[in-house]
Amino acid sequence: MKDANEYLDKLLQELRRGTITISVLSQLSEPQYGYWLVTMLEEKGIHVEPGTLYPLLRRLEKQGLLESKWDTEEARPRKYYLLSETGKEVYKLLIVEWQQIVESMSNVIDIKGGKMDGDD
Amino acid sequence: MEMIDRYIYAVTQKLPLSQREDIAEELRSLIEDMLEERVQGEDVTDNDVVEVLMELGDPRQLAQKYKGTKNYLIGPELFDSYMLVLKIVLISTAIAISITFIIKTIINPVTILDHFVELIVAFVTALPAAFGWTTFGFAISDHFGEINAKDLEIGTEWKPSDLAPIPDEKRQIKYYEPIVSITFYTLLIIMFVFSNEYLGVWIFQDGFSDVVPFLNNETYTTSLLFIILIMGIGITKECLKLIYGKWTSKLVTYIAIVNVISTIAVLFMINGNAFWNPDFLLELTQAGVITENSDGYRTVSMIWNQSTLWILVLLVVGLIWELIDGLIKANKK
Structure with a gap:
């Protein structure tokens, strides 16, 4: 049998994939560049690899949820990302969905947890 | 700094022509940001570069992430x-x-x-x-x-x-x-x-x-x-x-x-x-x-x-x- 941690890693990876998208959208009502997002999310307890975040930003831009602009005024040119109009709308809907998921999930987990406790 | 060029080249050469330049520039500014944070105002050494690139990981895998999953x-x-x-x-x-x-x-x-x-x-x-x-x-x-x-x-x-x-x-x-x-x-x-x-x-x-x-x-x-x-x-x-x-x-x-x-x-x-x-x-x-x-x-x-x-x-x-x-x-x- 596989190690429990192995399963956990795989499942966590799947679970995180969606939440990272929401986290990214949540931070982009103001234009920001990629590495600022990495540090900002890290501070808030969400760990994202730059190697995951940068391709994700690009994909979201391609899907039309984000807009981007190069800022060449500063010493180092950086690409800034910002929610598009569609992105804002999608983000609003996503929060509502997310809250529902959290609610339903806590219901589900509570029942199961209770049963397991009983079995012990 | 040549290693950074090599890294960026290794990632972008696997990507479609139209996106290469933009991704290359963005990666470069990312690597520079990461280096800056690592050295905190000190001089950047080759070792710092190696560690930052290690953090970014295998260029083939990074390129794969840019490309998305293979369904073609x-x-x-x-x-x-x-x-x-x-x-x-x-x-x-x-x-x-x-x-x-x-x-x-x-x-x-x-x-x-x-x-x-x-x-x-x-x-x-x-x-x-x-x-x-x-x-x-x-x-x-x-x-x-x-x-x-x-x-x-x-x-x-x-x-x-x-x-x-x-x-x-x-x-x-x-x-x-x-x-x-x-x-x-x-x-x-x-x-x-x-x-x-x-x-x-x-x-x-x-x-x-x-x-x-x-x-x-x-x-x-x-x-x-x-x-x-x-x-x-x-x-x-x-x-x-x-x-x-x-x-x-x-x-x-x-x-x-x-x-x-x-x-x-x-x-x-x-x-x-x-x-x-x-x-x-x-x-x-x-x-x-x-x-x-x-x-x-x-x-x-x-x-x-x-x-x-x-x-x-x-x-x-x-x-x-x-x-x-x-x-x-x-x-x-």
């Missing part, structure tokens, strides 16, 4: 060349078929309806075939390219010191060179398949009357198989150049093998009386182009008898030249 037959790194080759193959096939129709109609205008039917049949059969074979070839390259990339990943931890240097401009193969060659091979194949009966000396007596063919009509089917095989080998070779994009010793080795195979195939096909038209001189005389025992006859007969040798010599010289040229370019520092 021909990946983005080959797609641009695929579209280009496909267009050229389809256009040259269509042109060759049309030219064949025009020539046949000029030569024999009475049977224009037959030629027209042949034209339609050729379009319906040859165009999808050209499309299919091109796609098949690229799908195969893409498939094996993927497998190679995966083989390398197993059991090897990626290190920044693995990064290959950015190839010199001089070693790069201009993408249009193989494409021109592929077009040329395609045209030759089509010419041999559709209009073999017009391959020879045209005799005009009160307009067009006959052709004295170069090749032996009785063995033409076998010869045609060889010709298609040889041209196919040539196309494979050009595709290899297109995929590698630069001269490396590995590519030169492959080309050497391919060239030996095609030389053997040509030798096998051409060496023997069955390939050429055995009655060529006789038919020329009968058609009144040359008269026996004249100076003209002797010249033509000399050229005809030595042509096999000279074709072989030219071919071998050409193939060896290609190898030497490749070898020089591959070893350019």
Whole structure:
């Protein structure tokens, strides 16, 4: 049998994939560049690899949820990302969905947890 | 700092042309941001660069993330060349078929309806075939390219010191060179398949009357198989150049093998009386182009008898030249 941690890693990876998208959208009502997002999310307890975040930003831009602009005024040119109009709308809907998921999930987990406790 | 350039090159060369530059610039600014945070105002050392690149991970995996999951037959790194080759193959096939129709109609205008039917049949059969074979070839390259990339990943931890240097401009193969060659091979194949009966000396007596063919009509089917095989080998070779994009010793080795195979195939096909038209001189005389025992006859007969040798010599010289040229370019520092 596989190690429990192995399963956990795989499942966590799947679970995180969606939440990272929401986290990214949540931070982009103001234009920001990629590495600022990495540090900002890290501070808030969400760990994202730059190697995951940068391709994700690009994909979201391609899907039309984000807009981007190069800022060449500063010493180092950086690409800034910002929610598009569609992105804002999608983000609003996503929060509502997310809250529902959290609610339903806590219901589900509570029942199961209770049963397991009983079995012990 | 050269390592950063190598890293960025390693990531972006796997990505579609249109995105390369933008991703390269964004990656560079990311790496600089990461370095800045790491050194906090101190000087950046090579070691810092190594650690930052380690944090970003294997460039192939990063490129994979930019590309997204594989749900395609021909990946983005080959797609641009695929579209280009496909267009050229389809256009040259269509042109060759049309030219064949025009020539046949000029030569024999009475049977224009037959030629027209042949034209339609050729379009319906040859165009999808050209499309299919091109796609098949690229799908195969893409498939094996993927497998190679995966083989390398197993059991090897990626290190920044693995990064290959950015190839010199001089070693790069201009993408249009193989494409021109592929077009040329395609045209030759089509010419041999559709209009073999017009391959020879045209005799005009009160307009067009006959052709004295170069090749032996009785063995033409076998010869045609060889010709298609040889041209196919040539196309494979050009595709290899297109995929590698630069001269490396590995590519030169492959080309050497391919060239030996095609030389053997040509030798096998051409060496023997069955390939050429055995009655060529006789038919020329009968058609009144040359008269026996004249100076003209002797010249033509000399050229005809030595042509096999000279074709072989030219071919071998050409193939060896290609190898030497490749070898020089591959070893350019």
